[in-house]
Amino acid sequence: MEPIASHENWRNCFSEVAPGLLLFARQWVQSAADAEDIVQDAFVKFWRRDHNIDNRGLLYAAVRSLALDFIRRDARRARREATAIAEAGPAVEPRFELEDDTQSALAAAVESLPRDQREVLVLKIWNDLTFSEIAGALEISQNTAASRYRYALINLKKTLQPQ
Amino acid sequence: MNEFSELETELRKLRPARPSPVLFERVGEALGSGRAGIKERRFPGRRWGGLEIAHPWWSLGFGLAAAAVLILFAVVNMEHRQDQPQTFAQSSPPSETRPAPLETVPSTSRSRFVPAGGTNLVYNTRDEGLHFADGSERPMRRVRYNTQQTWRWRNPETGASLRVSYPSEEIVLIPVSGQ
Numbered sequence: 509m510e511p512i513a514s515h516e517n518w519r520n521c522f523s524e525v526a527p528g529l530l531l532f533a534r535q536w537v538q539s540a541a542d543a544e545d546i547v548q549d550a551f552v553k554f555w556r557r558d559h560n561i562d563n564r565g566l567l568y569a570a571v572r573s574l575a576l577d578f579i580r581r582d583a584r585r586a587r588r589e590a591t592a593i594a595e596a597g598p599a600v601e602p603r604f605e606l607e608d609d610t611q612s613a614l615a616a617a618v619e620s621l622p623r624d625q626r627e628v629l630v631l632k633i634w635n636d637l638t639f640s641e642i643a644g645a646l647e648i649s650q651n652t653a654a655s656r657y658r659y660a661l662i663n664l665k666k667t668l669q670p671q
Numbered sequence: 672m673n674e675f676s677e678l679e680t681e682l683r684k685l686r687p688a689r690p691s692p693v694l695f696e697r698v699g700e701a702l703g704s705g706r707a708g709i710k711e712r713r714f715p716g717r718r719w720g721g722l723e724i725a726h727p728w729w730s731l732g733f734g735l736a737a738a739a740v741l742i743l744f745a746v747v748n749m750e751h752r753q754d755q756p757q758t759f760a761q762s763s764p765p766s767e768t769r770p771a772p773l774e775t776v777p778s779t780s781r782s783r784f785v786p787a788g789g790t791n792l793v794y795n796t797r798d799e800g801l802h803f804a805d806g807s808e809r810p811m812r813r814v815r816y817n818t819q820q821t822w823r824w825r826n827p828e829t830g831a832s833l834r835v836s837y838p839s840e841e842i843v844l845i846p847v848s849g850q
Contacts, residue, residue: 518702519695526694531687541790541821544694552701601792605686614685633682661675664682 518555525551528635529571531603535627536575540601546574565644568631572645617667625660632657693788700827740835743784743824784824784833792819801847811844 526547533543550570604615618626631637631645642653795817801810818839825832 519699522695522698526690527687530690539790539792539821540688540691541788541823544690547690548694548698548701551698555702601688603688605688610681611685614681618682618685629682633679634685634687658675661678665675665678668678 521555522551525567525635528630529567531634532568532627532630533571533575534603535623535630536572536579538601542578543575546571546578550574565637565641568635568637568641568645569647572627613668614664617664620667621660621663625656625663628653628656629660691788697787697825701830740822743833783828784826784831787823787825787832789820789822792821793817794819802844810847812847814843814845816841816843 529547529551530540530543533546534540537543537546550567553570554567602615603619604611606612606615618629621629627646628642631642632639637645639650639653639657642648642657643650646653648656793816797815797817799813799815802813803810818841819836820839821834821836823832823834
């Protein structure tokens with residue numbers, strides 16, 4: 509991935525990071541529309557500031573912060589959605605573009621991870637963040653980020669192992 | 672090369688869902704206008720014309736949502752007295768969740784709201800079995816969908832936005848052909 513700060517044109521930059529940002533936002537909100545609102549606000553905020561490649565984690569921290577604000581402010585709605593999701597099964601709106609059953613199984617395994625492991629995985633795999641950047645975005649230590657990532661992979665492997 | 676490299680490769684092949692084209696437009700407008708504040712744009716439906724709404728719209732139910740839509744229509748029509756037909760996002764069969772088709776109308780006034788998107792989130796589907804409608808000899812399968820519909824409008828001039836979200840229920844009868 510090219511450094512964000514090297515892009516002159518916001519559209520190029522946004523095209524590159526938007527899918528990963530949306531996936532990250534949807535760790536907290538079920539609705540794709542809500543996730544888009546959050547990503548829009550975070551990106552605009554980031555872009556208007558004097559952004560720097562060293563601070564890429566700020567963009568992800570902003571998404572996380574806005575998503576948590578959203579959950580707090582929309583607690584009733586969140587409960588309703590959680591109930592609906594629990595009744596209807598996971599991922600009403602697909603988070604991935606799935607091509608076959610293998611990918612569906614993999615996506616389901618990712619969904620089943622604990623949130624703290626999943627958010628690190630999402631930042632590492634689909635956003636190409638370093639452990640240092642992940643640590644900054646999630647306000648955890650680099651060691652914690654690395655160990656959560658490792659646990660996520662171990663759990664995925666267990667889930668995907670043939671019975 | 673580590674013990675997880677194969678798994679990591681497989682994970683990277685999974686492509687996250689792409690954002691809607693509307694999102695690019697919205698970001699472009701927000702960055703271009705320079706005055707559409709972050710706070711104003713945050714979480715449409717909570718703020719309209721500077722008025723903070725204390726509770727989410729949907730919590731007041733379908734009735735209030737429908738009333739809000741009617742008021743919006745009335746305000747827009749009264750202020751502009753134009754005969755131009757407004758096309759808003761249309762409801763679609765709830766078999767999947769997807770953005771509703773959009774049609775933007777060129778803005779001529781600061782109070783003009785234009786459709787910005789819509790979703791029809793199906794959160795429960797129940798197959799209620801076979802039924803015979805109106806004495807028909809042909810059986811029909813009755814499927815009940817519980818959905819959460821959300822429609823959004825925004826004012827390109829001021830950056831203000833409005834979101835109406837309400838629960839709905841639809842019953843679909845599907846003819847069954849015997850073999």
